[in-house]
Amino acid sequence: MIQDKVLLIGLLGVLSTIPGEIASRIFVYFGIGKYSIYELASLIITFNRPVFTIGLIVDFLVGSVFAILLYFIFEKLGSYYLVIKTTFSSLLSWLVCELLFTATVEGKYIPIRPINDYYSHIISAMIFGITLGLLLKKFIFKKLNS
Template sequence: MKTNKLTSSLIIGALATIPYELLTTLFKLTGYTRYSVYELSSLMITLNRPNRLLGAILSMNLGAIIALILYFLVIGRFGWENIVFKSVFLNLQSWILLEVLFMWLIEGRNLIPFRSISDYYAQLTSAIFFGVILGLLFEKYLNPYGEDCPGRQKKTTPPGKGR
């Protein structure tokens, strides 16, 4: 069966935001941060009223766009080796860009109180987590090489344990 790589990458990107949200919600429940990622994303639309549903729609769209960039630009240009590292790197660049936009649009205009430094660390940690999840899902579901990816070390069978 032939799979549509474009659709698969979009779905993977959207679904990879769910563990991202769960981690930021855990940080919120422990008091380490003020907003989960869905709530923080919704502030770009509502400005000062966090809403998880709007944030989920926006975050899933952003996750799908990041996955699309990863698939077509990064993998298309640099290949499949070290896909998790490439995914984390791309996601950190996206996180920085989105934080700059958020600061400029929301916090810079004093629509919400300035966030503490722990909020930024929580979002940074969660962005890395999203990158790892995205890379692992790409590796599992989209990598055409499977275990035989160029650049990957072959698993060796111990002597006496032959096939």
């Protein structure tokens, strides 16, 4: 039973990346950002060639592992205010990933991105966190929060 729950939580993490990607693509379309979330994630692997499918795989892996880690943390610490907790956790994760990305890829393999790219990714990370919190609340922690 617990293995099924962990797989479900991983799937919820994967599904939560999609609204953030949609938002980041909208920002790129209107010229607010340079890379979508999936394209930025692909640069960790390809260094200078943004590829949607590689970014999708990377982001799905990161989103599922992130959701599973948060589940185990919230199971121990409590799941109240779940959407707020997942949103702030997502922002913290964005900060760490952005620092690592900036230190390893940006400026060395690709030109430094415009500041609007950071804002679009912050908003996309918030959308991911809100979506993940809502999905975890509905499908995983529904009995605890009732």
